[in-house]
Amino acid sequence: MSPVSQTRSPLDWVKTAISRYWGVVGVLIAWQAWVTxxxxxxxxxxHPINVVGDLVFNPGVYLANAGxxxxxxxxxxILGMALGTMVAIVAWSSRILSGILVPLGLIFSSVPVVxxxxxxxxxxxxxxxxxxxxxxxxxxxxxxxxxxxxxKSLPPGSSDLFKVFGASRWTRFVHLVLPSAVPxxxxxxxxxxxxxxxxxxLAEFLMGKSGLGFLFRQSATEFAxxxxxxxxxxxxVISVLCFTSAVAAEKFINEKWK
Amino acid sequence: MNAPLSSAPATAPEAWAxxxxxxxxxxxxxxxxxxxxxxxxxxKIGQGEFVALLGPSGCGKxxxxxxxxxxxxxxxxxxxxEGSNPTALSRAHRLGVAFQDHxxxxxxxxxxxxxxxxxxxxxxxxxxxxxxxxxxxGLSGFEKARPRQLSGGMRQRVSIARALVLKPDVLLLxxxxxxxxxxxxxxxxxELQRIWSEQRITTLLVTHSVExxxxxxxxxxxxxxxxxxxxxxxxxxxxxxxxxxxxxxxEFHHLADELTLALEPEGHH
Amino acid sequence: MKMTAERWQSLTxxxxxxxxxxxxxxxxxxxxxxxxxxxxxxxxxxxxFDPTKAQLFIRAMEASFSMVILxxxxxxxxxxxLAGLVHVLPVVRPGMDRLASVIxxxxxxxxxxxxxxxxxxxxxxxxxxxxxxxxxxxxxxxxGLNNSTAGHRDLFQVLxxxxxxxxxxxxxxxxxxxxxxxxxxxxxxAFIGAILGEWFGSSRGLGLLMVSAMQNFQIPLLWSAxxxxxxxxxxxxxLMGLLEQFVYGRxx
Ligand SMILES: Nc1ncnc2c1ncn2[C@@H]1O[C@H](COP(=O)(O)OP(=O)(O)OP(=O)(O)O)[C@@H](O)[C@H]1O
Ligand SMILES: [Mg+2]
Numbered sequence: 001m002s003p004v005s006q007t008r009s010p011l012d013w014v015k016t017a018i019s020r021y022w023g024v025v026g027v028l029i030a031w032q033a034w035v036t037x038x039x040x041x042x043x044x045x046x047h048p049i050n051v052v053g054d055l056v057f058n059p060g061v062y063l064a065n066a067g068x069x070x071x072x073x074x075x076x077x078i079l080g081m082a083l084g085t086m087v088a089i090v091a092w093s094s095r096i097l098s099g100i101l102v103p104l105g106l107i108f109s110s111v112p113v114v115x116x117x118x119x120x121x122x123x124x125x126x127x128x129x130x131x132x133x134x135x136x137x138x139x140x141x142x143x144x145x146x147x148x149x150x151x152k153s154l155p156p157g158s159s160d161l162f163k164v165f166g167a168s169r170w171t172r173f174v175h176l177v178l179p180s181a182v183p184x185x186x187x188x189x190x191x192x193x194x195x196x197x198x199x200x201x202l203a204e205f206l207m208g209k210s211g212l213g214f215l216f217r218q219s220a221t222e223f224a225x226x227x228x229x230x231x232x233x234x235x236x237v238i239s240v241l242c243f244t245s246a247v248a249a250e251k252f253i254n255e256k257w258k
Numbered sequence: 259m260n261a262p263l264s265s266a267p268a269t270a271p272e273a274w275a276x277x278x279x280x281x282x283x284x285x286x287x288x289x290x291x292x293x294x295x296x297x298x299x300x301x302k303i304g305q306g307e308f309v310a311l312l313g314p315s316g317c318g319k320x321x322x323x324x325x326x327x328x329x330x331x332x333x334x335x336x337x338x339x340e341g342s343n344p345t346a347l348s349r350a351h352r353l354g355v356a357f358q359d360h361x362x363x364x365x366x367x368x369x370x371x372x373x374x375x376x377x378x379x380x381x382x383x384x385x386x387x388x389x390x391x392x393x394x395x396g397l398s399g400f401e402k403a404r405p406r407q408l409s410g411g412m413r414q415r416v417s418i419a420r421a422l423v424l425k426p427d428v429l430l431l432x433x434x435x436x437x438x439x440x441x442x443x444x445x446x447x448x449e450l451q452r453i454w455s456e457q458r459i460t461t462l463l464v465t466h467s468v469e470x471x472x473x474x475x476x477x478x479x480x481x482x483x484x485x486x487x488x489x490x491x492x493x494x495x496x497x498x499x500x501x502x503x504x505x506x507x508x509e510f511h512h513l514a515d516e517l518t519l520a521l522e523p524e525g526h527h
Numbered sequence: 528m529k530m531t532a533e534r535w536q537s538l539t540x541x542x543x544x545x546x547x548x549x550x551x552x553x554x555x556x557x558x559x560x561x562x563x564x565x566x567x568x569x570x571x572x573x574x575x576f577d578p579t580k581a582q583l584f585i586r587a588m589e590a591s592f593s594m595v596i597l598x599x600x601x602x603x604x605x606x607x608x609l610a611g612l613v614h615v616l617p618v619v620r621p622g623m624d625r626l627a628s629v630i631x632x633x634x635x636x637x638x639x640x641x642x643x644x645x646x647x648x649x650x651x652x653x654x655x656x657x658x659x660x661x662x663x664x665x666x667x668x669x670x671g672l673n674n675s676t677a678g679h680r681d682l683f684q685v686l687x688x689x690x691x692x693x694x695x696x697x698x699x700x701x702x703x704x705x706x707x708x709x710x711x712x713x714x715x716x717a718f719i720g721a722i723l724g725e726w727f728g729s730s731r732g733l734g735l736l737m738v739s740a741m742q743n744f745q746i747p748l749l750w751s752a753x754x755x756x757x758x759x760x761x762x763x764x765x766l767m768g769l770l771e772q773f774v775y776g777r778x779x
């Protein structure tokens with residue numbers, strides 16, 4: 001990007017920055033101030049500076065575990081979305097199937113799915129593959145529900161148009177039905193991204209032997225609070241990254257689609 | 259009745275109830291393009307005068323009404339109502355407006371919609387007045403209904419009752435009978451004339467019906483389109499109170515023809 | 528007439544779907560298709576309604592549901608109040624929006640250590656539930672408060688309305704459908720928050736039951752706890768759905 005344009009003085013930049021980030025910065029300052037003033041034991045709650053220190057001096061530990069969590073979350077998200085989309089398409093092809101599957105999908109997507117993790121862990125066994133399976137299942141339902149709804153919400157009148165053209169069912173599907181489901185599919189992606197990261201971490205926390213969730217559990221039991229908070233920071237960064245890229249992807253696609 | 263003519267010699271601005279003084283309005287569209295909606299429009303309305311505004315769709319009639327209601331700012335010229343800035347009137351809860359799209363609140367009953375001006379003004383609700391107005395617009399018995407249960411024409415009548423409920427000093431009506439059938443419309447015209455004769459509220463009415471304008475107004479102003487300009491103005495000679503029979507006189511037909519001709523697009527004269 | 532026929536059909540299909548699901552659950556369990564860790568539905572029910580277990584479940588439910596309710600109410604009140612505040616004071620809105628979305632993006636697991644220190648293990652679930660609910664209600668209320676139409680805003684200006692009168696008589700009622708939708712969608716989020724909180728070392732609740740049952744191979748107990756939590760969430764979700772329908776009918 002080109003540097004400051006003519007109309008924007010550095011003062012304007014400061015103003016925008018303050019108006020956007022006063023909340024986030026305020027919370028951080030309050031944290032540091034609270035720790036300094038009350039002088040809580042640093043085993044209970046670490047100073048932000050020490051957390052940063054642990055992050056900077058032990059990048060290896062964090063990177064390896066974060067890499068695994070990120071990979072599991074991303075792979076699970078993609079596979080779950082793909083599976084959800086496929087089932088939605090199968091359901092679309094038959095009125096009876098969709099009548100049976102869509103209500104079930106709605107029920108499961110409004111259940112606290114994360115509560116299913118212990119059951120799934122027991123069913124599939126304590127394993128990295130189980131973590132992946134859990135993320136797939138949790139990403140499956142939003143993808144299924146939103147795609148199924150999207151496949152039905154055709155632009156008004158377009159269906160008649162394709163009939164007038166004498167289009168085959170297949171042409172209709174490829175050129176009309178599938179494209180009109182794309183915006184909904186992007187909503188599902190955006191909604192599923194943070195839960196994918198969260199459920200990967202929770203699964204690791206409950207039964208894993210590696211990954212951020214495990215690192216978190218280990219440091220908590222060893223009272224390594226700096227490590228625990230460092231893990232929180234990395235987890236937040238990953239989650240924010242996933243969420244913002246999903247939002248960006250949704251924006252990009254929606255602009256193309258209009 | 260001495261309704262001032264716009265051609266009358268200029269007096270102090272306070273003498274006019276509504277003074278649209280050589281006003282132009284330009285809208286900036288989304289792409290940055292400018293659209294001149296009205297240009298050099300000059301309308302002076304005296305105290306207690308009833309003026310009707312005729313013109314093709316999109317010529318800026320609603321825009322003029324919105325300027326008088328202080329919902330838009332002028333680009334050039336000046337608007338004063340009762341000698342001061344138009345916002346003063348609405349702040350004092352002395353303005354009655356019936357919008358083109360009726361703007362009823364869907365979560366309130368008909369009775370509560372009509373009572374809304376009282377609530378906003380912080381005054382006690384006068385249920386007798388509401389019942390009276392409901393009877394007037396032919397909706398007695400619909401107090402508890404909700405807007406969605408009413409037809410478009412019924413909703414418009416509710417919005418007229420709401421505009422009148424506080425006995426405003428200035429009344430602005432934007433195609434208030436647009437959605438009515440011919441019979442109900444004629445009936446509503448007679449009723450509106452009756453209420454108006456009782457209170458002599460300064461009124462600016464936007465309409466597409468030449469007959470309605472002639473039957474109701476003291477003066478009819480005709481506009482042309484893009485940008486909106488005033489092209490004709492006639493004084494309506496019929497004495498008040500007017501009976502519907504007035505519409506069958508020769509004079510009425512002549513005036514109606516004259517206005518209809520003025521409304522034809524240029525080149526067809 | 529045709530409309531109702533279609534409705535009946537989809538209702539029937541929906542019920543058939545749920546029945547098939549429950550039957551499949553039972554069949555897989557009975558025939559051990561998924562191993563010993565998948566109990567038949569009937570076994571889960573038998574375990575759940577076993578009088579000797581009643582005390583256990585009731586205590587766990589009391590603990591978890593009180594955290595759900597506390598978190599749900601706190602989150603709703605704070606979310607709606609802050610949305611109202613940024614509506615009246617638009618200068619603070621961009622900063623508040625950012626803060627809300629950053630908080631939303633932080634995985635609950637990352638906030639747990641902070642809450643455990645700040646407000647004890649027992650209330651961590653409530654705090655996570657409150658945060659989840661807060662975000663959903665903040666977003667839905669801020670967008671709802673802008674739902675009034677231009678025509679209605681004009682009306683209030685013409686009537687000479689003050690800002691507060693407009694807020695009370697126009698903006699808030701117009702926001703109600705969005706707020707109620709938000710309250711519906713935050714029901715599962717509140718349950719998730721409370722259960723997660725209990726995983727991080729609470730000494731009571733359905734979440735604790737789930738984790739300990741998982742670790743100790745108490746399969747019927749594990750499934751019962753998950754079933755109770757899910758069903759409770761679904762029931763409240765359904766009730767909120769009814770409320771939502773009523774509000775949409777009246778306020779839109
Ligand atoms: N807020 C606005 N932004 C941009 N353009 C506007 C706006 N309001 C009105 N216009 C334009 O100004 C012109 C006049 O509009 P106006 O609504 O006053 O017409 P009108 O005479 O009331 O028409 P009708 O009889 O159809 O109601 C139109 O071309 C319209 O597109
Ligand atoms: Mg108009």
